[in-house]
Amino acid sequence: MTTPVYENFINGHFLKNQTGDTFAVKNPATDEVIYHVEIADEFIQNAAIESAKQGFAAWSAMTPIERSRILLKAVAILRERNDELAKVEVLDTGKPWQEAECVDVETGADVIEYFAGLAPAQVGQQQMVGNDFYYTRKEPLGICAGIGAWNYPLQIACWKSGPALAAGNAVIFKPSEETPLGAIKLAEIFIEAGVPAGVFNVVQGAAEVGQWLTANPNIEKVSFTGEVGTGKKVMASAAGSLKDVTMELGGKSPLLVFDDADVSQAVSAAMLGNFYTQGEICTNCTRIYVHKNVYQQFIDELKTRTEQNIIAGDPMDPEVNLGALISKKHQELVLGYIDKGIQEGATLLTGGKALSPASAPNGYFVEPTVFVDCKDDMTIVKEEIFGPVMSVLVFDDEDDVIQRANDTHLGLAAGVFTKDIQRAHRVIHQLQAGICWINSYGNSPAEMPVGGYKQSGVGRENGIETLDHYTQTKSIYVGMSNIESPF
Numbered sequence: 481m482t483t484p485v486y487e488n489f490i491n492g493h494f495l496k497n498q499t500g501d502t503f504a505v506k507n508p509a510t511d512e513v514i515y516h517v518e519i520a521d522e523f524i525q526n527a528a529i530e531s532a533k534q535g536f537a538a539w540s541a542m543t544p545i546e547r548s549r550i551l552l553k554a555v556a557i558l559r560e561r562n563d564e565l566a567k568v569e570v571l572d573t574g575k576p577w578q579e580a581e582c583v584d585v586e587t588g589a590d591v592i593e594y595f596a597g598l599a600p601a602q603v604g605q606q607q608m609v610g611n612d613f614y615y616t617r618k619e620p621l622g623i624c625a626g627i628g629a630w631n632y633p634l635q636i637a638c639w640k641s642g643p644a645l646a647a648g649n650a651v652i653f654k655p656s657e658e659t660p661l662g663a664i665k666l667a668e669i670f671i672e673a674g675v676p677a678g679v680f681n682v683v684q685g686a687a688e689v690g691q692w693l694t695a696n697p698n699i700e701k702v703s704f705t706g707e708v709g710t711g712k713k714v715m716a717s718a719a720g721s722l723k724d725v726t727m728e729l730g731g732k733s734p735l736l737v738f739d740d741a742d743v744s745q746a747v748s749a750a751m752l753g754n755f756y757t758q759g760e761i762c763t764n765c766t767r768i769y770v771h772k773n774v775y776q777q778f779i780d781e782l783k784t785r786t787e788q789n790i791i792a793g794d795p796m797d798p799e800v801n802l803g804a805l806i807s808k809k810h811q812e813l814v815l816g817y818i819d820k821g822i823q824e825g826a827t828l829l830t831g832g833k834a835l836s837p838a839s840a841p842n843g844y845f846v847e848p849t850v851f852v853d854c855k856d857d858m859t860i861v862k863e864e865i866f867g868p869v870m871s872v873l874v875f876d877d878e879d880d881v882i883q884r885a886n887d888t889h890l891g892l893a894a895g896v897f898t899k900d901i902q903r904a905h906r907v908i909h910q911l912q913a914g915i916c917w918i919n920s921y922g923n924s925p926a927e928m929p930v931g932g933y934k935q936s937g938v939g940r941e942n943g944i945e946t947l948d949h950y951t952q953t954k955s956i957y958v959g960m961s962n963i964e965s966p967f
């Protein structure tokens with residue numbers, strides 16, 4: 481059986497490359513190649529820039545309300561095609577259908593809808609300066625590049641294109657080479673909704689194509705989602721042409737469970753923040769600090785629920801709630817971290833092995849894994865694993881646990897469970913993280929800005945302020961009286 485070959489999406493249609501080079505994409509749950517994708521060669525790259533230039537000219541000339549109307553059509557199509565698009569995400573990522581069906585497309589559509597609504601409301605300022613005055617205009621940047629990770633491919637494409645397009649920019653988007661199809665589907669939907677050709681282009685490939693985007697002087701901004709190490713390379717390359725950057729990077733986020741917390745709720749948060757999307761979520765609370773008075777109760781309930789309530793298997797089965805990791809290589813990396821945890825003396829409470837479920841025997845599954853009695857200097861506690869591996873640590877003093885939670889170069893997210901309202905806010909205010917939850921974990925609505933402190937990121941996505949990251953301010957001074965000149 482031959483598999484489909486997808487071309488790059490440029491100027492409103494698929495465009496064949498000249499080298500004929502392609503790469504294969506596998507379904508992580510079956511280890512089978514499901515389609516091939518053409519790599520963006522020099523011909524495609526040049527065409528993408530020309531296309532985006534033309535797209536920008538047409539799109540930025542429209543009024544914000546015209547753009548808004550078109551983007552809202554795209555939102556409606558995304559929602560209509562929810563199931564078809566969710567299936568694409570399941571086959572590309574290996575995540576459970578029961579998640580993709582209600583989260584991936586929905587949260588992507590929400591963000592485009594949010595920015596489509598905001599764009600017509602973005603205003604400049606006007607101020608008198610004596611008899612003269614100035615006013616400001618919010619103008620789009622031009623061509624923006626988006627580079628995506630593989631864990632939420634369609635959602636990331638929506639989160640980057642939503643504010644960029646609402647503000648009047650053109651976009652060249654490069655999805656992860658592991659999960660290239662969602663962005664193509666989005667490109668088709670934008671065209672169907674009436675977004676002019678050239679406004680949203682998709683180029684395909686791995687690091688080399690990403691590097692080309694970050695170095696290209698025609699591109700004004702790069703919004704990147706991925707690993708910290710890659711983010712540093714992207715930022716260094718973008719500096720060559722002084723591009724604006726947004727960086728959504730990795731994390732090693734703490735969850736603090738105090739002894740007055742609702743322990744069952746805290747266990748729910750810990751499981752969601754470690755096993756949802758089989759642990760491949762940047763904000764995951766992979767360091768769980770539990771007060772010594774509730775430590776035993778917490779780990780007893782955690783063990784029972786982890787062993788009884790998790791169903792791994794064919795991700796398209798609606799009962800399955802633990803999918804396959806993205807690749808064989810990633811599965812090996814995660815298993816390597818588990819070995820390290822054991823070697824360095826952490827106690828394995830449950831899990832720890834690769835899984836081969838009957839309904840998906842060749843998939844890259846890893847058992848939901850919990851380490852207890854962890855120490856702060858263990859590798860599993862310090863490094864992002866990006867798999868279903870939780871580390872539980874004990875604490876007994878508030879100031880001490882805050883200091884331990886902050887003792888990392890990362891700062892993406894953090895959470896606190898306590899019924900003491902003053903402690904909840906006091907502690908959260910001291911945690912060095914950009915996305916925080918109190919008695920909750922993981923929700924990320926379109927309205928709420930998200931991004932990292934320290935090496936977890938630069939800039940924010942979502943929320944009102946993001947529109948400012950996709951526009952630039954032009955100040956215009958208006959003279960109302962004769963110029964006073966010594967010349």
Ligand code: NAD
Pocket residue numbers: 627628629630631632654655656657685686687688689690691694705706707708710711713714727728729730731761762763864866892932936937
């Ligand atoms: P990655 O850094 O390996 O790749 C991300 C993207 O960068 C891919 O599209 C890849 O092709 C591209 N790329 C690779 N090298 C490049 C280079 N030199 N120049 C330009 N582009 C290059 O990350 P990943 O493995 O795809 O994703 C997992 C990581 O993403 C984790 O660290 C996770 O925490 C992070 N992540 C962060 C967020 C967030 O919002 N903060 C969200 C999702 C994932």
